[in-house]
Amino acid sequence: MKISLTKLFVQDGKSEKYEIPLTSETFSIGGQDYRVIEKHPVILGLTHEGNRVITITGSADLTMEIPCARCLTPVATPFQLEFDLQIDLNLSEEEREEKEEDSSFVEGDELDVEELVRNELIVQWPIRVLCKDDCKGICSRCGANLNIQTCDCDTTGLDPRMAAIKDIFSKFKEV
Template sequence: MLTDISDVVFCENRERTEQIPVGLTSFDSRLGTFPILNRPVAEFTFENRENRKLLIHCVTDVRVAVPCGRCLTEVPTDIHLVSDRELSLEEGTVREEEMEDISYLSGWNLDADRLIYGELLMNWPAKVLCKQDCRGICRVCGQNLNEGDCGCEKTERDPRMAAIQDIFNKFKEV
């Protein structure tokens, strides 16, 4: 959905707030596809500061299903986004060097979904766990160890295996 903000761009010191529904239903990146579980509404404030700066402020809360880093169970994860963008206005246009960063603007239409996608990318949680003491899955049989032990437990406790697993985990986190 595009929102026309030319009224702010062309009116000195005008400030306007608008609630914009977010149209994203999933977050797709090279990390995978993550369903968005809520219907976020973003509160945007647009401000023209003395015809020199255009400020775009945005706040929203997005709830995303992210797999637990150990057992892969989907965890509903709330991501609070606060974004502040500042663009230089020169004769009613944005300075050239800032253009590549503003794919969320087409002319003076704001693509809120695109801006929020970029914010999600920058604020993506590093590690999500279903619970702090999640026991993960057995690497031998694939059983979710939160649901009970499996017969492979002796192997898991073997210190040599543990060392190999540490290496495996480090590799995974890269």
């Protein structure tokens, strides 16, 4: 959903309030698509501070489905996003990069709400998500989810320094 900012530029100090439903069913983070399983409307307040400087305040609540880092089971992860940004639309791309001001969600005189939410998700994205603290993960040999079932795979690890000796003995093994 895009919001036209031209109505705000008419007068310094002019404010607008919006309640915008999220339309995205997925968000792409780090090259992977994650499903939105619960979402509430985005609440935004836009204020023209003067000289094409916009203040954006608001919030968004949504729940994303993120796979467990150990067993890949989908985990419902809630996000409570808060916005408090000031964007100077007079700056060039180089000046914005120099000031480290991210305004990729503003193109021309339009604000892309979905992109604003996506940017805030990236900032708050968890480093790792676990389905439970004691998740056992998956078997590295057969791929079985060890939280659900056990497998009969040999879990004894061979010291890599001894691999050459094991090969020698396996060659001379009697049949």
